[in-house]
Amino acid sequence: MISQEFKKKIIETLHLLGISSTSIRLEPLNGGCINHAARLTAGNHTFFIKWNESPPPEMFQKEARGLALIKQTNTIRVPEVLAYFDGVDRKPSPPAFILMEYIPSGKPLSSHTFKNLGEQLAQMHLHSLAPGGKFGLEEDNYLGTTLQKNQWHEDWATFFIEQRIQPQMELALRNGKLPPFRRSLLEKLIIRIPELLGNQTHQPVLLHGDLWIGNVLNDPGNHAVVIDPAVYYGDREAEIAYTQLFGGFQPEFYLSYQQVFPLEAGFEIRKDLYNLYHLLNHLNLFGEPYGLQVDSIARYLIG
Template identity: 40%
Template sequence: MSSAGYLLTPELHDALSASIGAGVTRNSLRPIAGGSISRALRLAGTDGRQWFVKLNEGGLAEMFAAEADGLQALAACPALRVPEVCGYGVAGTQAYLVLAYLDLQPLREHAATAGTALAELHRMSAPNFGWRRDNFIGSSPQANTASTDWPYFFARRRLQPQLERAERQGYAGRLLADGERLVDSLAVLFADEQPPPSLLHGDLWSGNVASDAAGRFVLFDPAVYFGDREADLAMSELFGGFPAAFYAAYRAAWPLAAGYAVRKTLYNLYHVLNHLNLFGRAYLAQAEAMIGQLLAEIKR
């Protein structure tokens, strides 16, 4: 990449042109900030319109297909704005995803609107926990086989696969032993709580949310499934949190049940384990401490 633009292969040129229905030149695609897993670029068509493009290795095309599926699911909630999916697939050796380009800004003064909108998303429900397909959390596979039992789903579809991956990467000892104990006894944490299935964004941190120029809540980079709505709220607090007005508006629209503070640790353990598996040992002590806290709650 350079200031002259991203070098387009003939295959990618044709795929992008077909996706946007406009001409593409050798200087149409330029890198922009954002994206720790895929390359993020801005595409300018010869008709003056702009799009957002993600590129990665061709073998990761299924990750973009899952992202497109998740965006289309979120778009069914009228309280949100979601980038329109214009195209995705494989062009030569590269996987690509083309989205409508949105002029985004931080939540800030529109945080309350965002909180209310998230509650509306969570009111979209289904008979089971899970999703119509497996997808990804970051670049990690995320299993979504349906279940009517939420503690079982979270234990076996979320925590257990991350623990198994951690074991394959050499993280055993306390992490694995205590993690297996938690998986086996997790249902104790839900003795007094039976959450309904809610449509979740699934990876709700500040890097995946924004407001548009009209103040509407914008969501992108999803890892959707039907789960406990508290899992989204918990994730939103993991890396610094959203403005206080966001949480106040959400709770006003749909109050949280007692015990959320404990379940927040459980739900965020999934993301910390995923970060351990993606980014390394720096997250090991945090994961072990969280498991220890949860086991202590189970013993009470």
């Protein structure tokens, strides 16, 4: 059930898009644990809407910008963003929301979808070099609800330490999830990161940034659609590594990616380092069960 104020704001937004319907219907959809999601029907028009009563600042604006950056590559399909509203500093206020194209996605992901996604992701990585050749983004954004720092750096290892691992460590310390032994492990690992990442060529290319199986859909033509990005310009190995962390991507994805843009030797070792960022984020968001994986990877990489 939505408030009258929220309903009024949706209708007002639709009017700005040229849709004059005063009657709307929301059908709840399964989604993540962060936002509410629904199929929105207004007359003969159907949309996807996602909302949050207490989001981090500018969360949906940053999501819209991330989707726009991916769309500009003309590779992987993303839903078209039609409008967003990040709330106002007054109470009561309608929830923040983002309104998008509705893409029916009833079919399970198939081997064809994964092949398609692998080819298109490789093309995106091949042809989306960062402006200025640096790692980062012109603004910070979010990984889930965690602030993701993106200050520009010329060196990839420095970026990964200062914008990825250290901010997560600082957050874990504030959250009481960085006991002395874990802090010591991670500090020792940080010293090794330049060595672990020093024997390959790093190019800053556009990354989706949160590419796991839950952020991939099928469109009616059985082609891949990606959602919920946390974009930045980084080394492509960080993207491929995360697709392996929680499983779900079929072999066709990796085969087709490799055919277009082969990975360099040593990826199987480096992927654990890249996934440490996401495990630390999950530790901060969901708690100690992820701490065991953080500790295990840190010990392994320290050697």
